[in-house]
């Protein structure tokens with residue numbers, strides 16, 4: 001299947017999952033995760049109507065944004081962001097989904113103010129409490145949400161998670177929804193190629209889909225250090 005057909009397929013699966021859960025399909029935003037994929041495929045997805053793209057690395061996001069140069073496209077940073085890259089992220093990303101510390105939130109906000117921009121952020125929650133994974137622990141989420149609401153360069157819009165691999169994701173998605181409700185945040189970024197329908201059933205408002213749209217990622221990692 002080409003990219004357009006895959007986008008069509010993913011969209012109909014999103015709609016079906018939303019319907020099953022008694023939700024409005026338009027309440028679920030599709031972010032096509034294009035990390036390591038060539039700009040030509042991003043372009044195909046744009047033609048198929050996709051407006052949101054996710055990247056893991058700031059430099060790769062910056063490069064593709066420059067090469068594509070379509071103002072309507074929203075670029076989401078979904079990979080770990082180091083504070084020293086916050087300045088660049090503040091100028092090229094529309095959304096940072098991977099904010100996982102107060103230090104990073106402060107730095108991003110400061111850099112956005114300097115750039116004269118306000119960007120949307122999600123707090124990444126380490127919902128499976130995995131030592132190797134980024135994100136704030138569930139019990140620390142509410143306090144960090146409150147701190148982020150005081151910042152003027154960023155607008156806290158939601159929570160994001162990557163549940164543990166090889167486990168039933170449903171309980172983790174459900175726990176995320178509980179956290180979002182408790183913290184009064186509206187958006188929930190959860191669900192990838194293998195589990196986005198499940199995530200939608202559990203309340204995802206944004207799904208991050210890579211492989212099911214672009215196919216397998218090239219093995220050569222174009223990622224900068």
Ligand SMILES: *Cc1c(COP(=O)(O)O)cnc(C)c1O
Pocket residue numbers: 033035056078079162192193194208209210211212
């Ligand atoms: C790579 C990635 C995705 C997309 O994963 P697929 O399984 O290819 O759909 C989603 N979210 C994050 C944070 C990722 O790093």
